[in-house]
Amino acid sequence: MKEEVLTKVCDISIIIPTYNAREYIIETLESIRKQTFTGKTEIICVDDCSEDNTVEIIKNYKDTTELTVKIIQQTKNQRQGAARNRGIEEAIGEYIFFLDSDDFLDEDTLEVMYKKAKIRDCDFVLCDWVYYYETDGEVYVNNDLFLFEEWLSKENCEKLYQAQTYFSVNKLYKRDFLLKNEIKFGEGYIYEDFEFYIDAVQKADLIGIVSNPFYKVRVNPNSTTKTDSTTTVHMNDFLVAIEKSLNKFNPRHKDSFYMVYKYFFNRAQIYSENRVPSRYKRKMIKRTVEILNNRSVNYYVPKNIVLHNRMYFQKRLIQNNKITAIMTVRKLQNKGTLNRYYLILSKIYKRLLINKLREKMRARAMMRIKNQSKNAPIKENTVLFLGFDYRYIGNSKYLFNYLRNNFSELNIKFVTVDSSVPTKYRIKPRSNEFWKALGESKIIITESWTPLAFFKKEDSLWVQLWHGTPYKRLFFDSHEKFISKFNRNHKRDKKRDISKWDYLLADSFGGKRKLKSAFSFPEDKILPLGYPRVQWLKDNQENNLLKSDIRKRLGISGNKKVILYTPTWRDYNYKNSNPNFDYLLDLKVLNAELGDEFAVVAKLHSMERTSIPVNNVIYPEDTIETQELLLISDILISDYSSIIFDILPLNMEFLLYVNDKDEFAYARGTYEDLDNLLEPFTHNNIGSILNHIKNKYSITKHPNYDFLRKEYSNMFDWDSNRKVAEMIESIVKKKVSI
Known part of the structure; x- marks a missing residue:
């Protein structure tokens, strides 16, 4: 065993094996140059006897960049495993990152992963990944269960055997961990990752997990795994790889044998169908089964x-x-008939068949309508609002009203059942009229997630308004443990929705940065033009007549000051039959202590409202929108809600009541920079809240408040509605390309 611990000379060594990589190597290297990581890095390019000018390209790049680039040329082609092992030997970094020569990284990759590794001295840290196609861009397919975790320790590290793909890339390894445990790649054959992956996982004691899909796997038709399908090289190398891997396999977790065997067997099936001549298919399956059984036939299989x-x-x-x-079984599985034959044998088939036929008839009728809509020509002046989950609220409502009042030449429709939308604009969700409008509309405007059944046409443009600047971690920035636990395809499906978006609206430049990271969305497609709902607040800040009308509808009389309480829903209550509402502010105490000087208005989730009914606290009807409540309020009390950023342009007072910081961090988490900025305004007990209000303390002069206004609020001197409308108008008039 190699016992010596080498002295750290740099923070991260990035090892790139190259072979005939001239087409993409510059893009790969540029993705390293653009990293936000400020530590010291080195790039080690190990060339495996390229037959093109890859080495010359790297040398020229080295001469023109400030990056530290080492070029090592192998004397004999030994495939990627040997090249990566050579890179490990030459590396001087505290951590090692493997990057393939046609892949690339998000700019935040190394910064976030290195920070995660240092928090708890991890053996390695992994990030999520996404496929990248030249024609379709990013395609997210991952649904690995371990991505819902923050950390894995001891035998739970072997949850990584559940992975869809055994990648050695997308991970930042502590170099000493690799050296001390003599973890190496297989050499001289394809699928060299297997041996490395199996060994690294079973020897790890602590793994950090970053949920963002930072690693971009380019689908390259000329890669090693996509060629030589007319020979037996893939079969031979695959069998060598799994046999060598199983020789090292010594798991700790009871599920590990099943997970690894399932993975290897599934790969054998796929590769025998796609990467070897058909006459060798049975032989490859037979030999794979023999190798698995030679290692063990008695292992735990989950139910x-x-x-x-x-x-x-x-x-x-x-x-x-x-x-x-x-x-x-495989043949029936590929035909999609395995379940049918199994049910026939189970004597359940007849009853299910009737329901299945009915479903098919309904689906076919809907499919005919959808296909007609897909083939209908686009009408250039048409705009379709999908609303906030079909609701006539938020950004969608205010932008819709602005467009219909100022752009009569546009044919605008809103998908909702809300009768507040005039009949001539209103379309019932999923109706025949809806599918027709979806197929004909030039611009689709949405504010939340949309069903995957909603197709996007090539000539249409989708604008995502989103519904707030996030304080709580969002989507890829969070492991979303409780939501993903009930739907492991949650992120995969939502990423497919994201791929439809052409533009994403942000309320501020700080918000833009958060949304870029959360949705793994191109920065140049995020428009920091401000939210229409915030513009409405700015426009009506001095509208005393409107304010008086809203107060009257709520039954607030006289000169009472208004306190608005708007907590956000908790992930840990998702699908929980016995939800925990301990995080809620005690409104009974708040109302009693403040007396008649204040009117307390509580905008709560329906389940929250029934849990804490309090006399003299106003629970507004759903017909009164949150923006109207904000307009008449003097003090806002919230917690992790994005609502706090809406009121910053009004210079309004707010307080945060947070008594479940640890529980919330486990379930979803918050952004650290915003935690620090909001800390002076955060309280964990009602006494502190009451003291602040009774003593009339103001937070608006605090430097953090001023910074939040500048970075995270709609302080633009333009009309946000007008800016978004101008973009839409220019698209309709073909002044810009999609």
């Missing part, structure tokens, strides 16, 4: 697994070498 794996492992087709039966 709740999908049907084909139940057949392979629970019914022991693999353990008993039933190759013909295995091939039959």
Whole structure:
């Protein structure tokens, strides 16, 4: 064993094996140059006897960049494994990152992963990944369960065996961890990652997980795994790789044998169908089964697994070498008929068939309508609002009203059942009229997630207004443990929705940075023009007649000051039959202590409202929108809600009541920079809140408040509605390209 611990000379060594990489190597290197990481890095390019001018390109790049670039040329082609091992030997960084020569990184990758690694001295840190296609851009397919965790320790590190793909890239390894444990890649064959991955996972004691898809896997038709499909090289190398991997395999977790065997067997099926001549298919499956069984036939198999794996492992087709039966199950699985045959045997099929036929008839009728809509020509002056989950509220409402009042030449529709939208503009969700409008509209405007069934046409343009600047971590910036626990495809499906967006609206430049990271969205497609809902607040700040009308509708009389309480929903209550409402402010105490000087208005979730009914506290009807409540309020009390950023342009007082910081951090988390900025305004007990209000303390002169206004609020001197409308107008008039 190599015991010596080398002295740290730089923070991160980035190892790039190259072979005929001239097409993409500059883009790969540029993604390193653009990193926000300020520590010291080195790039080690190990060339495996390229037959093109890859080395010359790297040398020229080295001469024109401030990056530290080392070029190592192998004397003999030994494939990527040997190149990566050579890189490990030459590396002087505290941490090592493997990057393929046609892949690239998000600019925040190294900064975020290095910071995570240092927090708890991880053996390695992984980030999420996304496929990148030249024609379609990013395509997110991942649904690995371990991505919902912050950290994995001891035997739980082996949850990584659940991964869809055993990547050695997308991870930042502590170099000493690799050296001390003699973790190396296989050499001289494809699929060299298997051996490395198996060993690294089983020897790790602590792994940090970053939920952002920072690593971009380019789908390259000329890569090693996409060529040589007319020979047996993929079969031979795959069998060598799994046999060498299993020779090292010594797991700690009871599920690990099943997870690894399932992965290797699934890969054997896929590769035998796509990467080797068809006449070798059975041979590859047979030999794979033999290798697995030679290692072990007695291992734990979980109960709740999908049907084909139940057949392979629970019914022991693999353990008993039933190759013909295995091939039959696979054939039925590929045809989509395995479940049907299984149900027939289970005598349940007839009853389900009737329901299935009914569903098919409905689906076919809808499909005909959708196909007609997809083929309909785009009408250039049409704008379709999908609303905030079909609701006539928020940014969608105010932008819609601005457009219909100022741009009569536009044909505007709003998808909702809300009768507040005039009939001539209103379309019922998922109706025939809706599908027709979706197919004909030039511009689609939405404010939240949209169903995947909503198709996007090539000539249409989608504008996502989103519904707030996030204080709580959002989407890829959070592990979203409780939501993802109930739907492991949650992020994969939502990323497909994101891929439809052409533009994303932000309320501020600080908000733009958060949304870029959260949605892994191109920075140049995020428009910091300000939210229409905030513009409405700015426009009506001095509208005393409107304020008086809103107060009257709420029953607030005289000169009472208004305190608005708007907590945000908690992820840890998601699908919880016994939700925990301990995070709520005690409105009974608040109302009693403040007396008649204040009117307390509480905008709560329906479940929250029923949990704490209090006399003399005003619970507004849903017909009164949050923006109207903000307009008449003197003090806002909230917690993790984006609502606090809406009121900053009004120079309004706010307080944050947070008594569940640890629970919330575990469930979703907040952005650290905003935590620090908001800390002076955050209280964890009602006594502190009351003291602040009774003594009439003001936070608006605090330097943090001023910084928040400048960075995270709509302080623009332009009309946000007008700015967004001008963009829409220019698209309709074809002044800009999509």
